[in-house]
Amino acid sequence: xxxxxxxYALVVALLSAPAGAQSDPKADLAKxxxxxxxxxxxxxxxxxxxxxxxxxxxxxxAKHVENLTGDRILVNNRTGGAGMVGHSYLATQAKPxxxxxxxxxSLLWGDAMLRAQGRWSFTDLEPIAYVNSDALxxxxxxxxxxxxxxxxxxxxxxxxxxxxxxxAIVPGSMWEYILDQIEANSGAKFLRVPFQGGGAGITALIxxxxxxxxxxxxxxxxHLEGGxxxxxxxxxxxxxxxxxxxxxxxxxxxxxxxxxxxxRYAVVPKDTPADRKAYLAAxxxxxxxxxxxxxxxxxxxxxxxxxxxxxxxLAADLNAYAEVERxxxxxxxxxx
Amino acid sequence: MMEALNGLLTGFGVILTPANLYLCFLGSLIGTLVxxxxxxxxxxxxxxxxxxxxxxxxxxxxxxxxxxxxGAMYGGSTTSILLNIPGEAASVVxxxxxxxxxxxxxxxxxxxxxxxxxxxxxxxxxxxxxFFAPAIAAAAIRFGxxxxxxxMVLGLVCTLFMxxxxxxxxxxxxxxxxxxxxxxxxxxxxxxRYTFGSVDLSGGIELLALVIGLFGVAEILSNVxxxxxxxxxxxxxxxxxxxxxxxxxxxxxxxxxxxxxFVLGLVPGGGPVTAAFMSYALEKRIAAQPDRFGxxxxxxxxxPESANNSAVAGSLIPVLSLGIPGNPVTALLLGALIIQxxxxxxxFIAQQPDLFxxxxxxxxxxxxxxxLLNLPxxxxxxxxxxxxxxxxxxxxxxxxxxxxxSANKNVFDLWVMLGFxxxxxxxxxxxxxxxxxxxxxxxxxxxEQSLRQSLVMSSDGAMILxxxxxxxxxxxxxVVLTFLMFRRRTKTEGGLP
Numbered sequence: 001x002x003x004x005x006x007x008y009a010l011v012v013a014l015l016s017a018p019a020g021a022q023s024d025p026k027a028d029l030a031k032x033x034x035x036x037x038x039x040x041x042x043x044x045x046x047x048x049x050x051x052x053x054x055x056x057x058x059x060x061x062a063k064h065v066e067n068l069t070g071d072r073i074l075v076n077n078r079t080g081g082a083g084m085v086g087h088s089y090l091a092t093q094a095k096p097x098x099x100x101x102x103x104x105x106s107l108l109w110g111d112a113m114l115r116a117q118g119r120w121s122f123t124d125l126e127p128i129a130y131v132n133s134d135a136l137x138x139x140x141x142x143x144x145x146x147x148x149x150x151x152x153x154x155x156x157x158x159x160x161x162x163x164x165x166x167x168a169i170v171p172g173s174m175w176e177y178i179l180d181q182i183e184a185n186s187g188a189k190f191l192r193v194p195f196q197g198g199g200a201g202i203t204a205l206i207x208x209x210x211x212x213x214x215x216x217x218x219x220x221x222x223h224l225e226g227g228x229x230x231x232x233x234x235x236x237x238x239x240x241x242x243x244x245x246x247x248x249x250x251x252x253x254x255x256x257x258x259x260x261x262x263x264r265y266a267v268v269p270k271d272t273p274a275d276r277k278a279y280l281a282a283x284x285x286x287x288x289x290x291x292x293x294x295x296x297x298x299x300x301x302x303x304x305x306x307x308x309x310x311x312x313x314l315a316a317d318l319n320a321y322a323e324v325e326r327x328x329x330x331x332x333x334x335x336x
Numbered sequence: 337m338m339e340a341l342n343g344l345l346t347g348f349g350v351i352l353t354p355a356n357l358y359l360c361f362l363g364s365l366i367g368t369l370v371x372x373x374x375x376x377x378x379x380x381x382x383x384x385x386x387x388x389x390x391x392x393x394x395x396x397x398x399x400x401x402x403x404x405x406x407g408a409m410y411g412g413s414t415t416s417i418l419l420n421i422p423g424e425a426a427s428v429v430x431x432x433x434x435x436x437x438x439x440x441x442x443x444x445x446x447x448x449x450x451x452x453x454x455x456x457x458x459x460x461x462x463x464x465x466x467f468f469a470p471a472i473a474a475a476a477i478r479f480g481x482x483x484x485x486x487x488m489v490l491g492l493v494c495t496l497f498m499x500x501x502x503x504x505x506x507x508x509x510x511x512x513x514x515x516x517x518x519x520x521x522x523x524x525x526x527x528x529r530y531t532f533g534s535v536d537l538s539g540g541i542e543l544l545a546l547v548i549g550l551f552g553v554a555e556i557l558s559n560v561x562x563x564x565x566x567x568x569x570x571x572x573x574x575x576x577x578x579x580x581x582x583x584x585x586x587x588x589x590x591x592x593x594x595x596x597x598f599v600l601g602l603v604p605g606g607g608p609v610t611a612a613f614m615s616y617a618l619e620k621r622i623a624a625q626p627d628r629f630g631x632x633x634x635x636x637x638x639x640p641e642s643a644n645n646s647a648v649a650g651s652l653i654p655v656l657s658l659g660i661p662g663n664p665v666t667a668l669l670l671g672a673l674i675i676q677x678x679x680x681x682x683x684f685i686a687q688q689p690d691l692f693x694x695x696x697x698x699x700x701x702x703x704x705x706x707x708l709l710n711l712p713x714x715x716x717x718x719x720x721x722x723x724x725x726x727x728x729x730x731x732x733x734x735x736x737x738x739x740x741x742s743a744n745k746n747v748f749d750l751w752v753m754l755g756f757x758x759x760x761x762x763x764x765x766x767x768x769x770x771x772x773x774x775x776x777x778x779x780x781x782x783x784e785q786s787l788r789q790s791l792v793m794s795s796d797g798a799m800i801l802x803x804x805x806x807x808x809x810x811x812x813x814x815v816v817l818t819f820l821m822f823r824r825r826t827k828t829e830g831g832l833p
Contacts, residue, residue: 049664049667049668050379050382050383050386050668050671051383051386051661051664051667051668051669051670051671051672052667052671055671056671056674056675059386059387059390059675060675062387063387063390075387076745077383077744077745078744078745078746079539079744079745079746080536080538080539080542080744080746080748080749081520081521081535081536081537081538081539082521082538082539084535084538084539085535085536085538085539085744085746085748088535115538117533164795166792166793170526171521171522171523171524171525171526172521172525172526172527173526176526191792191793192792193481193789193792193793194523194524194525194785194788194789194792195789196523196785199660199661200604202660203477203604203658203660204480204481206477206658207477207478207479207480208478208480209480209481209793210793218674218679221679221681222658222659222679222680222681222682222683222684223658223659223681223682225681225682225683226681226682226683228682296677299677299679300674300677301679
């Protein structure tokens with residue numbers, strides 16, 4: 001109990017620090033730290049396999065939160081069912097005691113709406129901090145019949161000669177939904193070649209086995225630098241910092257409905273005690289302000305959604321995104 | 337040529353520092369242990385150690401992770417041979433003849449040839465990687481869905497040769513393997529198949545859980561049953577090292593395994609597991625007396641154990657020279673590089689020569705470490721046979737449980753393991769061959785996906801499978817092999833059983 005006493009004294013000392021002094025994030029965090037928490041390692045649950053984009057984001061975050069707080073953090077990959085097993089675990093089985101933090105992606109919403117069959121909802125997980133985003137980008141090859149074409153040219157070509165342009169998709173997810181939108185709006189028809197993940201589609205593009213691939217920046221950056229692929233358009237609200245010359249789909253088609261991005265954020269199970277939740281939220285949010293972590297994320301090729309970065313009410317803003325997705329499912333008959 | 341040699345020299349310059357050599361040795365040691373422990377595979381070990389590499393230099397971290405990967409291929413054969421329980425999925429076929437050798441008191445030569453074969457294959461793989469990595473990567477990327485499909489068909493046809501005993505039973509097991517692999521999400525439209533509304537089944541059956549169940553748990557069950565009458569294998573130990581006759585029988589198998597494994601490592605979705613199965617099927621197909629297989633033929637150990645090692649070298653090429661991972665373990669290596677802020681791609685070798693050549697050089701060193709580590713261990717492992725089964729098997733069962741759970745942290749996988757354990761026990765009693773089941777299970781998703789991809793991208797239906805030269809050639813070879821197979825079966829068995 002001696003240490004608790006010292007910690008308490010420290011907190012008191014910090015609280016009584018003169019007002020107006022530079023706020024120290026570590027001290028602010030110590031103020032929020034509950035007395036009895038954590039007494040064991042905190043698990044960062046990732047529902048996708050080790051080594052993927054989600055996992056890398058979570059592990060970088062864990063490293064920084066660990067450095068910041070001194071709390072031990074374990075990243076645990078609970079995989080299976082394309083994320084469904086882990087999502088169900090977080091929403092229905094994980095104990096709401098603060099020792100489980102999910103580092104999740106917005107694919108959670110689709111799982112909850114289309115696959116959970118009412119057993120759980122994404123609102124069973126309370127957002128505590130925004131992490132980063134990846135937007136879906138269409139890339140073409142720098143060789144072959146479609147080289148040098150803009151996104152409009154490609155769609156027009158698919159309209160003139162339906163079912164000739166081969167596009168790599170990942171079935172049952174936004175890789176496919178964006179094609180639904182484009183085809184519905186333009187009357188074009190593409191051949192949908194299914195792959196397990198965006199990276200496999202990029203490989204097929206370079207091998208000349210598809211004409212268009214879709215993926216995140218990190219998945220094709222190496223090939224972009226190698227001059228093998230050309231970016232066509234991004235399904236985000238604004239242009240990307242790292243590819244200023246690439247238009248958004250919305251710009252190219254004068255629309256506002258092409259928004260397909262992966263939002264990564266941290267959650268805790270519903271009913272996690274308020275003090276622990278506040279502490280964890282502050283820890284992750286403070287880590288996210290570390291320029292070093294931001295730089296590492298930028299190196300990874302992700303971007304930061306300004307709306308979520310400066311969000312006053314993260315849960316509401318995320319729900320607004322999820323609602324757009326729900327409307328799409330209803331419109332396309334995927335959801336009643 | 338000169339360029340590669342210069343690069344290699346740079347690499348050795350990078351790697352021959354005490355710190356990097358230590359990491360290489362440490363990785364080799366961990367890899368060997370991971371391979372030896374049943375159920376605990378390289379993927380789980382790499383995921384566990386990934387955070388450790390944050391604090392290391394990029395080269396140090398990569399050297400360690402890569403050496404765990406190929407080190408596991410060395411260790412994997414140990415329990416296959418001694419206990420008839422594969423150390424990891426790539427060593428399943430080693431059980432067939434390896435354990436028979438152990439029963440004949442030849443555990444030492446089996447372990448020895450596995451280590452030496454692994455060393456030769458590992459080193460050959462790195463030599464090819466040294467001189468041809470960029471060229472091979474450029475060719476491998478042209479390999480599209482139709483080519484993959486044809487290769488998988490050829491693989492399945494080879495599996496026909498693996499069947500021991502009744503052909504009908506073997507083909508039936510292959511069909512069951514296909515059916516089991518169909519559980520989960522449809523690869524084309526993302527809908528669920530055979531999941532009966534279960535979340536746990538929606539991702540399909542986990543390979544590791546299935547293999548550990550069929551081969552680990554089932555073996556333990558059979559042993560418990562026969563415990564009373566089993567004599568300890570240790571009483572029959574004859575010789576620790578492969579004899580000259582063993583060498584004569586295995587050196588060609590090692591070379592063939594090395595080549596085959598390397599090629600299968602390159603293919604997306606392939607890797608050590610497929611390589612080992614194919615090598616076994618190939619050895620059995622071309623053997624002068626195929627009936628020796630399953631009764632302790634040393635080629636049945638030498639080939640697959642070499643193949644899984646060179647497959648590691650093969651599978652590293654697409655990752656390092658293109659940034660394309662072909663299997664989960666290489667995906668994890670890619671993730672480790674990205675965490676270090678390095679993005680492998682076509683320019684990786686040019687932009688990060690120290691890193692690329694350092695990794696290549698470390699593989700030469702690592703294979704030497706592993707040989708030096710594993711040969712003396714042969715004597716030790718053989719002593720393990722002296723441990724009574726009643727002590728050994730509870731420990732092994734515990735390891736199976738821990739290993740299976742550690743891969744996905746999913747309790748359901750344990751039920752899968754147990755279910756397949758019981759099924760494996762029953763099927764063995766009824767004399768069904770389990771190897772064709774597993775290989776069909778491994779190949780089915782790749783086969784289905786590549787076929788359906790090919791048909792979607794084709795403008796004239798199935799013609800795409802004949803029009804592409806590589807595809808046509810591979811499919812023609814499959815037809816010829818099937819014909820040969822049935823002719824041989826009908827000759828030796830006087831009609832299909």
